[in-house]
Amino acid sequence: MRRYVIYGLALMFFASCSTKKPDERDSPSKGTIQISVDESFKPVIEEQLKVYQSSFPNTHIIASYKSEAACFRDLQSDSTRMIIVARGLTDKEAESYKNNLSYKPQYGILAYDAVAVIMNRAAKDSVFTVADLANILSGKHRLTAVMDGRNATSTVRYLQDSILHGAAFGANVVAADNSEKVINIVSNNPDVIGFVGLSWVGDSYDPKQEAYQKKIRMALLECVACEEKDVFAKPSQSTITFGEYPLARPLYYILKENATGLGTGLMNFMSMERGQLIFRRAFLAPAKMDFKSRKGNIKDAD
Numbered sequence: 639m640r641r642y643v644i645y646g647l648a649l650m651f652f653a654s655c656s657t658k659k660p661d662e663r664d665s666p667s668k669g670t671i672q673i674s675v676d677e678s679f680k681p682v683i684e685e686q687l688k689v690y691q692s693s694f695p696n697t698h699i700i701a702s703y704k705s706e707a708a709c710f711r712d713l714q715s716d717s718t719r720m721i722i723v724a725r726g727l728t729d730k731e732a733e734s735y736k737n738n739l740s741y742k743p744q745y746g747i748l749a750y751d752a753v754a755v756i757m758n759r760a761a762k763d764s765v766f767t768v769a770d771l772a773n774i775l776s777g778k779h780r781l782t783a784v785m786d787g788r789n790a791t792s793t794v795r796y797l798q799d800s801i802l803h804g805a806a807f808g809a810n811v812v813a814a815d816n817s818e819k820v821i822n823i824v825s826n827n828p829d830v831i832g833f834v835g836l837s838w839v840g841d842s843y844d845p846k847q848e849a850y851q852k853k854i855r856m857a858l859l860e861c862v863a864c865e866e867k868d869v870f871a872k873p874s875q876s877t878i879t880f881g882e883y884p885l886a887r888p889l890y891y892i893l894k895e896n897a898t899g900l901g902t903g904l905m906n907f908m909s910m911e912r913g914q915l916i917f918r919r920a921f922l923a924p925a926k927m928d929f930k931s932r933k934g935n936i937k938d939a940d
Contacts, residue, residue: 666903668696673720673901674712676792677703677816678835679751679889681844682920683722689916690907697900707790713743713894719901720893724751724792727892735894745892747925748908749917752836752873753793753885755857756821758828765870767860768884771801774831777808782830786817793833796887825853836873840921859884878923889922 664671675683680703687699702712706725712718726745727735736742755771757764766774773779775797786793798804814820817834824832832854839856841847858870863881877883891908895901907913914924 663897664697664900666697666898666900666906667694669900670698670700671719671900672700672702672717673722673904674702674704674709674718675722676706676709676724676835678724678786678791678793679722679837680817681841681847682749682837682917682922685916685920686904686908686913689912690904693907694903697903699900699904705787705789706792706795713892719895719899720891720904722748722889722891724796724887724889726888726890739894739896741896743892743894744905745890746909747888748891748913749889749925750878750886750923751889752840752878752883752887753796754834754836754839754873755859755885756824756832756834756839756854757857758824758826758830759853759855760828761831761855762828764855764857766857768801768862771797771859775802775807775811776805777810780810782827783807783811784820784823784830784832785811785813786820786832786834788813788815792887793835796885797833800885821850821854825850831857836878837920837922840873841919842921843919875918875921875923886923888925889917 663669683701687701691697691699704712706723709721709723713721726747727743732742755766770779774781774783785791794807798807814823817838820832820834821838824830839847839850839854842851856872858872861869861871861877861882862884869882871877871882873883873885878886891905893901893905908917909926911927914927917924
């Protein structure tokens with residue numbers, strides 16, 4: 639009898655081994671992860687995720703769109719694997735993550751975007767120098783300026799750093815809930831100026847953005863890097879690439895992953911040809927691949 643009991647226990651042990659839970663770790667082709675994305679990049683990142691998940695149907699990437707400061711707070715939590723923002727890590731931040739995680743997060747530039755200055759179609763003026771922008775943002779010029787979020791967005795940080803050099807915004811600078819609200823406010827008010835990511839208004843092939851472009855226009859800004867004087871440029875793939883538009887900025891990924899998981903798969907996808915073409919198709923400037931047009935002569939067959 640004892641022999642049968644031991645035999646039965648052995649069978650139960652081997653049965654439990656054979657029915658143990660499968661490996662639940664994610665990979666570039668399967669699994670679920672959460673990422674946080676700067677809201678000013680939402681249209682182009684939505685397109686990236688759409689193509690990636692259609693290519694790998696067993697993946698599910700849950701994206702939360704929020705301010706840049708909120709993205710960095712999320713990066714400190716265990717649930718958020720990746721953030722997409724307009725700056726990389728400082729040396730101090732990288733070292734802090736290394737101490738907490740035992741490795742440094744990866745980060746790098748995927749593309750170059752721009753802060754677009756948008757005006758109502760009926761606005762009297764749509765040509766500005768950098769000094770004009772500084773006067774508007776500091777409150778010296780009473781034109782109402784509308785920002786793309788009520789928290790610390792990348793647009794707010796970038797303009798405060800690059801235009802005001804750390805000085806405070808004037809009382810005429812107000813905040814909308816998000817980029818779409820900024821566009822709606824500008825569409826209905828000729829006496830305001832708005833600041834949004836180019837990803838929201840620069841794609842003339844997108845029906846929604848094409849409708850926006852009928853109500854607003856992008857301002858021409860002074861080219862501070864041009865040797866010629868009185869050169870003004872709108873934000874575009876070309877003016878970003880050649881340094882003509884003064885409010886160009888990088889689009890970074892920061893990845894907290896120490897193995898080849900779904901976050902690495904998404905990062906590689908956005909860094910390689912298909913992902914870079916999506917950035918190019920959205921009229922941003924790809925940072926990882928240089929796409930050039932070349933003329934070719936094709937002879938008719940004899």
